[in-house]
Amino acid sequence: MAKPTTAFTCTACGATHRKWAGKCDACGAWNSIIEEAPLSQGPGRGLGTLKGKAVPLSGLATQEAPPPRAMSGIAELDRVLGGGLVPGSAILVGGDPGIGKSTLLLQAAAAFANSGQQAIYISGEEASAQVRMRAQRLGLGDAPVRLGAETALRDILTTLDAERPDVAIIDSIQTLWSDQIEAAPGSVSQVRATAHELVTFAKRRGTAVILVGHVTKEGQIAGPRVVEHMVDTVLYFEGERGHQFRILRAHKNRFGPADEIGVFEMTGGGLSEVANPSALFLSERGEPSPGSAVFAGIEGTRPVLTEVQALIAPSTLASPRRTVVGLDSGRVSTILAVLEARCAIPFAGLDVFLNVAGGMRVNEPAADLAIAAALLSAREDSALPADCVLFGEISLSGALRPVAQAENRLKEAQKLGFSRAILPTATKVEGLAGMRINRAPDLTSFVGETFGA
Numbered sequence: 338m339a340k341p342t343t344a345f346t347c348t349a350c351g352a353t354h355r356k357w358a359g360k361c362d363a364c365g366a367w368n369s370i371i372e373e374a375p376l377s378q379g380p381g382r383g384l385g386t387l388k389g390k391a392v393p394l395s396g397l398a399t400q401e402a403p404p405p406r407a408m409s410g411i412a413e414l415d416r417v418l419g420g421g422l423v424p425g426s427a428i429l430v431g432g433d434p435g436i437g438k439s440t441l442l443l444q445a446a447a448a449f450a451n452s453g454q455q456a457i458y459i460s461g462e463e464a465s466a467q468v469r470m471r472a473q474r475l476g477l478g479d480a481p482v483r484l485g486a487e488t489a490l491r492d493i494l495t496t497l498d499a500e501r502p503d504v505a506i507i508d509s510i511q512t513l514w515s516d517q518i519e520a521a522p523g524s525v526s527q528v529r530a531t532a533h534e535l536v537t538f539a540k541r542r543g544t545a546v547i548l549v550g551h552v553t554k555e556g557q558i559a560g561p562r563v564v565e566h567m568v569d570t571v572l573y574f575e576g577e578r579g580h581q582f583r584i585l586r587a588h589k590n591r592f593g594p595a596d597e598i599g600v601f602e603m604t605g606g607g608l609s610e611v612a613n614p615s616a617l618f619l620s621e622r623g624e625p626s627p628g629s630a631v632f633a634g635i636e637g638t639r640p641v642l643t644e645v646q647a648l649i650a651p652s653t654l655a656s657p658r659r660t661v662v663g664l665d666s667g668r669v670s671t672i673l674a675v676l677e678a679r680c681a682i683p684f685a686g687l688d689v690f691l692n693v694a695g696g697m698r699v700n701e702p703a704a705d706l707a708i709a710a711a712l713l714s715a716r717e718d719s720a721l722p723a724d725c726v727l728f729g730e731i732s733l734s735g736a737l738r739p740v741a742q743a744e745n746r747l748k749e750a751q752k753l754g755f756s757r758a759i760l761p762t763a764t765k766v767e768g769l770a771g772m773r774i775n776r777a778p779d780l781t782s783f784v785g786e787t788f789g790a
């Protein structure tokens with residue numbers, strides 16, 4: 338077979354294609370495919386003869402205790418990591434430019450260093466003086482972090498190999514270049530190769546390596562998704578512009594629960610932890626108003642209450658608007674279809690706007706009932722009781738399915754002053770005094786009981 342001279346690679350997800358296309362079939366991104374020299378395999382690199390050496394194999398039994406995890410003391414970060422940093426692990430921290438990744442990781446580096454870990458921070462984006470100035474501004478000038486500004490992978494690896502730190506932070510992976518690869522920094526092949534080298538270094542030397550990756554909008558720079566499969570833990574730093582809240586969310590974690598979140602607030606003095614996110618997300622709630630429903634959710638191991646807000650308006654468009662922020666829009670379409678088909682409540686000719694207050698993203702199917710309640714409350718122009726939370730999954734038949742951890746959700750709601758809950762009939766709840774619980778088997782009876790329709 339003739340060897341391809343070039344490959345077409347998607348900069349968003351790293352998939353390779355035989356020819357250029359405007360849209361990547363693998364991840365659906367537009368304008369992300371670029372032509373690149375393939376990572377290949379020069380002549381003679383194939384497996385023509387078996388000249389490798391045998392890999393030493395061993396059993397599963399071990400006497401060694403697992404190495405202790407390093408705690409930063411930033412509780413929100415330690416929890417998202419699954420209970421501290423695992424030595425020798427590779428962590429990717431992705432996020433939009435300007436969201437606060439460098440700030441978070443500089444604070445993390447200082448926290449690890451202050452708790453006795455050897456921490457090295459390599460900046461490929463800013464000069465040492467700039468990082469130092471930021472550290473001063475954050476009040477971290479005295480933390481024993483060792484700082485370097487470099488983009489050449491070979492020099493970085495040499496430094497790390499000599500220093501053998503406990504934690505190495507590389508900001509960012511898109512600025513690094515390896516002299517082994519003939520491609521510009523930030524290209525898929527450079528990002529992949531440099532990340533691979535650093536992950537290998539982490540495993541071999543027991544240094545925890547944290548890689549920063551910018552989420553890119555235009556196609557010329559490879560995004561963090563390209564290295565997701567190589568690392569142990571993938572964290573994304575999210576937030577809405579205009580909100581000071583930032584959420585660090587675990588998307589994948591070999592050493593802890595995925596979907597765990599840490600909540601931070603961006604202040605003039607850096608990121609500060611938010612210990613009680615429910616109170617924060619509900620803080621802007623005023624008088625009970627139509628279109629608002631409080632969802633008792635679970636993020637990772639922690640219950641979090643959020644407010645789902647809906648607005649319904651007559652539409653002048655042939656296909657009415659469905660604007661959804663912070664929720665899965667496919668899920669919302671399904672709920673609208675179920676309301677129409679099973680409960681005979683049409684939304685045709687109406688614009689629908691849905692939003693989660695505070696810039697939070699909710700991915701749980703358990704939010705279905707709260708979404709439906711917000712939609713109905715907006716449509717009927719009738720407010721839900723102010724002391725009421727909801728959760729439950731809606732199936733296509735219109736039945737309400739129970740969801741996990743009902744008691745944790747209810748306890749959190751109770752703690753925040755809610756005294757009523759609407760949930761699926763089959764939910765098992767024991768021992769919650771003082772909470773009025775309304776159960777509904779399906780969406781139709783929920784609509785009948787709550788809105789008297």
Ligand code: TYD
Pocket residue numbers: 432433434435436437438439440441471474475603604605606607608
């Ligand atoms: P930064 O950490 O540089 O973002 P990233 O590394 O993800 O690109 O954060 C930049 C933003 O954070 C910038 O808009 C200013 C803001 N910021 C604060 O509000 N307070 C602070 O103390 C710091 C250091 C930054």
Ligand code: MG
Pocket residue numbers: 438439440462508
């Ligand atoms: Mg940065």
